[in-house]
Amino acid sequence: MLMTNPLLADLWEKSRAALQAQLEQRAADAVFLEGSIAEGFGNERSDVDFVAIVDSGLEPATMPYILFIDGRRIEVRLLSSHRLRRELAQVRAALGRGCRAVARLSWNLLERCQRFMGALPIHNPALIRALQAELGHEALGEAVALWFEDFARQTGRYAVAMCVLGERDYARAWIKTAALHAAKSHVARLGERYMSPKWLSLQLERAAVDPERVERLWTFLQAPHEEGAAREAVAAGIALIRDFGVKGVSLAPEKVLVDRTKGVTTWQIGERVHILRGRDVFALDSEAARTWRSIKFGAPCTKIVEASGGVVAAERRSALLADFSRTGLVSLHWKGGGEIRARQLTTSAPVARSPLISVDGARLSADREASVQLLPMPAERFVEAGLEMTWANIGLENAREDALGVLKRGQWRVLEYALQRMVQTACMVTLGAHGVTPQPPLEEATLEAIRLLRLDEALIAGIRELERCSIGSEADACNRLALADELARRLRSHGGEPQFPASFDTASGWRGTIHAAYDWINLGAHLGARFPQTAHGGRGTAEEARDLLASSRV
Amino acid sequence: MKKHVLVTGARGLLGAEVIARLTEKGYSVVAFLRSDGPVVRNDGTPIPASLYDGSYPRARGLACVRGDVAEEFLGLSRETYEALRATTGAVVHCAALTSFGRKPEKYQAINFRGTERVIEFAQRGREAPIPLLYVSTAYVCGERPGVFREEDLELGQRLGNPYEQSKYQAEQAVRAAMHAGLPATVLRPAIIVGDSVTGVIRKFDTLYTVVRLTAAGLVRTMPGDYGATLDIVPIDWVADSVVEALETFPLTRGRTLHLTSGTPTTLREINDICAEFPSFHVPRYVPRHVFDASEMQPLERRYYDEVVKLYESYLTRQVRFARDATKAILPRAPYASGKTLLRRIFRYAVSAGYFAPRAA
Numbered sequence: 001m002l003m004t005n006p007l008l009a010d011l012w013e014k015s016r017a018a019l020q021a022q023l024e025q026r027a028a029d030a031v032f033l034e035g036s037i038a039e040g041f042g043n044e045r046s047d048v049d050f051v052a053i054v055d056s057g058l059e060p061a062t063m064p065y066i067l068f069i070d071g072r073r074i075e076v077r078l079l080s081s082h083r084l085r086r087e088l089a090q091v092r093a094a095l096g097r098g099c100r101a102v103a104r105l106s107w108n109l110l111e112r113c114q115r116f117m118g119a120l121p122i123h124n125p126a127l128i129r130a131l132q133a134e135l136g137h138e139a140l141g142e143a144v145a146l147w148f149e150d151f152a153r154q155t156g157r158y159a160v161a162m163c164v165l166g167e168r169d170y171a172r173a174w175i176k177t178a179a180l181h182a183a184k185s186h187v188a189r190l191g192e193r194y195m196s197p198k199w200l201s202l203q204l205e206r207a208a209v210d211p212e213r214v215e216r217l218w219t220f221l222q223a224p225h226e227e228g229a230a231r232e233a234v235a236a237g238i239a240l241i242r243d244f245g246v247k248g249v250s251l252a253p254e255k256v257l258v259d260r261t262k263g264v265t266t267w268q269i270g271e272r273v274h275i276l277r278g279r280d281v282f283a284l285d286s287e288a289a290r291t292w293r294s295i296k297f298g299a300p301c302t303k304i305v306e307a308s309g310g311v312v313a314a315e316r317r318s319a320l321l322a323d324f325s326r327t328g329l330v331s332l333h334w335k336g337g338g339e340i341r342a343r344q345l346t347t348s349a350p351v352a353r354s355p356l357i358s359v360d361g362a363r364l365s366a367d368r369e370a371s372v373q374l375l376p377m378p379a380e381r382f383v384e385a386g387l388e389m390t391w392a393n394i395g396l397e398n399a400r401e402d403a404l405g406v407l408k409r410g411q412w413r414v415l416e417y418a419l420q421r422m423v424q425t426a427c428m429v430t431l432g433a434h435g436v437t438p439q440p441p442l443e444e445a446t447l448e449a450i451r452l453l454r455l456d457e458a459l460i461a462g463i464r465e466l467e468r469c470s471i472g473s474e475a476d477a478c479n480r481l482a483l484a485d486e487l488a489r490r491l492r493s494h495g496g497e498p499q500f501p502a503s504f505d506t507a508s509g510w511r512g513t514i515h516a517a518y519d520w521i522n523l524g525a526h527l528g529a530r531f532p533q534t535a536h537g538g539r540g541t542a543e544e545a546r547d548l549l550a551s552s553r554v
Numbered sequence: 555m556k557k558h559v560l561v562t563g564a565r566g567l568l569g570a571e572v573i574a575r576l577t578e579k580g581y582s583v584v585a586f587l588r589s590d591g592p593v594v595r596n597d598g599t600p601i602p603a604s605l606y607d608g609s610y611p612r613a614r615g616l617a618c619v620r621g622d623v624a625e626e627f628l629g630l631s632r633e634t635y636e637a638l639r640a641t642t643g644a645v646v647h648c649a650a651l652t653s654f655g656r657k658p659e660k661y662q663a664i665n666f667r668g669t670e671r672v673i674e675f676a677q678r679g680r681e682a683p684i685p686l687l688y689v690s691t692a693y694v695c696g697e698r699p700g701v702f703r704e705e706d707l708e709l710g711q712r713l714g715n716p717y718e719q720s721k722y723q724a725e726q727a728v729r730a731a732m733h734a735g736l737p738a739t740v741l742r743p744a745i746i747v748g749d750s751v752t753g754v755i756r757k758f759d760t761l762y763t764v765v766r767l768t769a770a771g772l773v774r775t776m777p778g779d780y781g782a783t784l785d786i787v788p789i790d791w792v793a794d795s796v797v798e799a800l801e802t803f804p805l806t807r808g809r810t811l812h813l814t815s816g817t818p819t820t821l822r823e824i825n826d827i828c829a830e831f832p833s834f835h836v837p838r839y840v841p842r843h844v845f846d847a848s849e850m851q852p853l854e855r856r857y858y859d860e861v862v863k864l865y866e867s868y869l870t871r872q873v874r875f876a877r878d879a880t881k882a883i884l885p886r887a888p889y890a891s892g893k894t895l896l897r898r899i900f901r902y903a904v905s906a907g908y909f910a911p912r913a914a
Binding site for chain 2: 260264265266267268276287290291292293294295296297298304307308309310311312317330515518519521522525526
């Protein structure tokens with residue numbers, strides 16, 4: 001304890017004076033000091049954390065006021081006794097329900113209760129003690145110990161999982177976390193309940209934990225990451241956490257199971273496998289797709305990795321499974337112990353690629369090594385743009401068929417219209433490939449393509465020429481059709497695919513393309529997506545568009 | 555004299571579950587089997603049984619008699635037939651050929667003529683007839699779209715396959731017998747799938763057969779409508795409902811009851827659940843008028859012809875089975891339905907290895 005009570009009382013008075021505007025309308029019923037100084041730790045540079053209990057009938061904001069007085073940083077929080085009582089009751093109720101319920105308490109709530117229970121009264125100690133009695137120090141200690149015990153168990157299991165999946169660095173990092181929190185659980189049972197991890201060394205000392213075990217802990221925590229095999233490190237960590245009283249972790253690969261994550265679904269478009277995680281879309285390369293397709297919920301990771309047959313190397317399967325779990329596409333479970341709840345956040349960096357969408361689903365970014373690539377647009381935009389691009393491609397082919405028909409009959413005005421429609425729908429193809437949705441109406445298709453995409457001057461000149469063209473002879477008509485074909489080819493190339501279907505000459509190529517269109521419909525139906533309004537350059541409905549797709553066989 | 559309940563189709567999925575429930579409730583049961591072997595519950599547990607010896611089995615007891623509903627006198631000796639008739643207090647007629655793809659005459663012999671023989675058994679000439687619970691199918695509705703009510707039967711519907719045709723005729727026969735004084739109830743379950751909680755099913759059939767092929771990507775395109783509906787119900791609930799219908803026979807007598815979900819599942823919803831399983835391919839549904847099987851790859855075509863085609867008619871149907879009259883007597887809704895039930899039954903089928911993911 002570095003500060004005397006009179007000194008604290010003085011600091012509080014100065015703080016109160018500084019916060020007069022905030023506090024004069026709501027007098028504090030009690031004031032206490034919490035945190036490292038109150039717990040007997042801290043130093044000259046430690047923050048001074050005051051809490052004033054105020055009951056104005058409204059819940060004060062959680063954010064503290066921050067002051068600098070006498071060279072010290074001071075934080076003042078306001079709390080209602082109602083909230084304190086409620087949160088203390090939550091901890092007590094969780095204790096009554098057992099370890100799992102305690103583990104589900106948020107760190108913030110439990111820590112707020114712990115800081116209050118370890119508080120040093122400044123004003124009205126009677127009220128503070130009365131409130132503290134609603135939970136009791138022993139019960140608080142038990143809750144803190146259980147919370148850390150569960151966290152150590154979960155992180156220990158996660159370390160085992162990472163070890164099983166060959167993610168050595170991750171395994172080493174997590175087993176250290178498990179060991180530290182096992183020690184925190186141990187000291188909590190010995191009366192050292194302050195939750196902040198940074199004072200663990202002093203807590204071990206004050207709790208008089210066996211020095212040999214303490215030494216072993218620090219040696220373990222400070223071991224360089226690259227030192228020794230991960231498996232040995234995990235084994236040593238498991239032995240250590242057991243010594244600190246945490247059970248339920250073993251280096252048993254068969255215990256690590258793969259299971260479902262809610263809200264994750266798989267959609268194949270053409271040959272590309274996509275995974276939806278909520279509104280995120282991930283596109284998989286072929287190795288990732290094969291590994292993903294081999295997953296059986298409830299099966300041990302090792303079974304999936306070691307399954308006979310297949311072409312993806314076992315080591316690669318492992319790495320991909322780890323990637324799937326980090327990305328939140330699958331969850332890892334401990335046999336008989338439920339989901340491993342070590343980490344909550346999922347990590348992914350979206351890929352940058354343009355154009356991003358093809359008839360066969362997402363294009364992978366070639367400059368990224370990742371096999372599981374997060375698209376930089378939400379699922380609805382992805383599917384709507386894909387549907388519109390597919391529809392526009394079919395519309396373009398229909399317009400061309402029209403053009404060929406009227407060319408034979410010498411109907412030049414109709415041909416002018418058909419050629420313009422070809423170019424307009426070709427613009428829609430490339431807009432769709434770039435993720436532009438909803439698409440502009442036909443009148444604006446070329447204008448928007450020119451405005452939004454980097455079309456070169458020659459292409460722009462060609463588009464404008466065709467839009468202004470007036471056909472007067474067969475030779476003229478043939479030249480204009482050739483120009484429209486060329487523009488369509490170049491606009492499609494700008495979208496990434498010079499022709500549609502990818503293999504127009506063979507029946508199987510066409511079939512593949514039509515099937516990919518139905519795959520888009522599957523995903524669109526799942527997401528309740530907006531289907532294209534313009535089916536073939538006209539103003540049809542989704543149903544008409546679907547019929548068109550059905551009848552556009554060659 | 556005490557009487558027992560005679561359950562036909564005792565080695566089938568539903569028959570065995572009905573028997574298990576009846577014996578647990580203290581009924582004496584005679585299981586009518588077409589083949590040797592134990593009566594096995596859906597979870598694989600055999601039910602202990604003795605051989606039927608012409609007398610009344612002990613309370614909670616199960617005795618087995620081997621016969622064949624497709625044969626005269628149910629394939630029994632005249633003596634056994636009469637003894638069985640004398641000791642039977644009620645018949646639950648579950649026996650049916652439910653697998654698809656057999657010759658039409660097989661369905662006629664077992665499902666239609668077999669039911670006629672069971673009716674004949676229950677009518678007993680001049681003696682008091684034996685109450686009969688006949689397990690039909692909701693799909694006697696055929697391909698007719700719209701609402702199908704409990705009292706509906708002959709609506710001019712087109713029947714989708716020989717199975718439906720035979721069940722339709724059997725129901726006509728039961729109704730005719732009812733008009734002639736036979737105390738009977740017609741129960742129409744929808745498509746029976748696995749247990750409502752565990753998803754367990756002892757025999758994979760119907761829906762499972764098709765999903766197995768589509769999930770594996772062996773058949774990826776089928777003629778169908780996303781809005782078409784299938785009505786699926788868990789086996790445990792259907793078995794409970796059959797027993798309940800027997801126990802409340804004075805109320806159910808003379809009625810037709812729908813053992814259906816009330817909320818049919820669309821193909822789109824089935825796709826949504828398929829998409830939750832990493833290994834599953836999601837099938838594409840192409841309008842029927844556009845679908846052309848000749849465009850399929852040879853292997854896909856083979857699977858389509860041999861399996862999917864048998865069930866194809868169900869992929870375009872839109873029917874809702876009314877349950878208003880049923881609910882007044884059997885108010886319990888299925889314990890799980892729709893997507894929740896699908897998730898459970900698919901998960902079980904994966905764990906049982908029926909829907910097997912391919913190695914990476």
